[in-house]
Amino acid sequence: MARNILFIMCDQLRWDYLSCTGHPTIRTPNIDALAARGVRFSRAYAQSTICGSSRMSFYTGRYVDSHGAAWNNFPLKVGEMTLGDYLRPLGRQTVLVGKTHMAADTEGMARLGIDPNSLIGTRVAECGFDPYERDDGLHGSGPAGRYDPKPVRYNDYLRDLGYAGDDGWDDWANAGEDEHGNLLSGWLLRNSTRPARVAEEHSETPYMTRRAMEFIEQAGEAPWCLHLSYIKPHWPCIAPAPYHAMYGPADVPPPVRSEAERAQPHPIYQAFLNSRVSRAFSRDEVRDAVIPAYMGLITQIDDQIGVLMRFLESQGRLDDTMIVFTSDHGDYLGDHWMGEKDLFHEPSVRLPLIVVDPSPAADATRGSVCDALVEAIDLVPTFVEACGGTPQPHRLEGRPLQPWLHGQAPASWRRHAISEYDYSATGAAISLGVAPLDARLFMVVDERWKYIHAPGFRPMLFDLAEDPHELHDLGADPAHQAQCERMYLALAQWGLRQSQRTAISDERIAAMRGASVRKGILLGFWDESELPDELLHEKWRGAREALR
Incomplete structure (x- = not known):
């Protein structure tokens, strides 16, 4: 049983941008050391490829279709149990440092008379966490004001250090300057080659690491689950010195793409190809500018994880803490002619996932790689079991990973992984003329095949064995119709699952008979x-x- 849980999440970190997952040039020795101490899951998938909906699945242990927070700023409805609701009864403080991208169901809270300033109201509004420091890292400002008008503690921190102005995030941590001292926005892609104006030790990643260490020190002997949720390497893609110059275009793998992909593309794929960000990342000059900075931000995270591990060791907490390292989703970075993360190719939907279980039962699997199909929703039941609890299958749709961690392959495991994407708020839905209720995509992947169901359109299909880079969409090929039907049947069976009877368990129902x-x-x-x-x-x- 783990005394503590350290749940580290990066934002928009691709699964293959670590040296332990095969990247040819990036340096991530501290994350690699975690993989050497634990199990690396090579086929872990996000439940959605957008920040908010993916994270709500991580925190609830439920599919997007179940919790309903299907896109950024779609509220997580009052009543959804989250990680803290499961772990506090097991004696674990459940604390946040960093990002959740959760939108509170303020209408539901008002209807039920929940005071947002109360302890319960705070937890309902903060995705079940006690917020030691909530910071979603999206503090841009423009002529119409700031994107997130709430006060930012990080801005106060920078101002106290002498950085001028009230908008340090936008003016210092995520901005550069030219040779004449002019301010250059980190949002503009060509500025990614410049160093951020802030000193490295004052940038976001070290700041959040220090805040995490402050909490751990303050917690003393009380057991905890700490969610350390870094905003990077998410955009704006500008890194402080020396990380801004640590990598160059020669360190960037060539893009995975082909002209054939653009010859007769699926209509939804075409709509996302037409987006500004995809058109930008289809240009080599953009990739050569942005990706080295993206890699530098990842190595900065790695260095801070090294700082954090040494701190845990000094506190005597390294051997009794379960450590999880993951990301909420990936980033296309120009692969498949796309930017951002709007569809289900592997660079977008596949996750890095490393789990270090401190229990002696996990000794036999240390340094191993598990190829089982794993989903983001598996982490909550894994944490519950690690804290001595019993996962509640009528609420939690994931499964604990302990059998794989302890070298005991379960008698049965999922044959398919599912991901969902609600594109109703995107320009793609507008250009395709799709109503909000119909703008939904579903991915089903098994050992070999990946199938995308697109209501109102033909499916997409990829053979991951013969076409591991997903360059050939077979969804319109009559020769693969049977394969499409097989995968659609798997999706239909998933859709028939019981997912809303969360107020009563199977055991209570059996006792009622x-x-x-x-x-x-x-x-x-x-x-x-x-x-x-x-x-x-x-x-x-x-x-x-x-x-x-």
């Missing part, structure tokens, strides 16, 4: 003679005797 008849609800009996002795109330015995 026959309870009403034992309490005098006697349906279908003709007279007292048909009642077995155990159902015959004392007051009716005279009537049965009279029948004899």
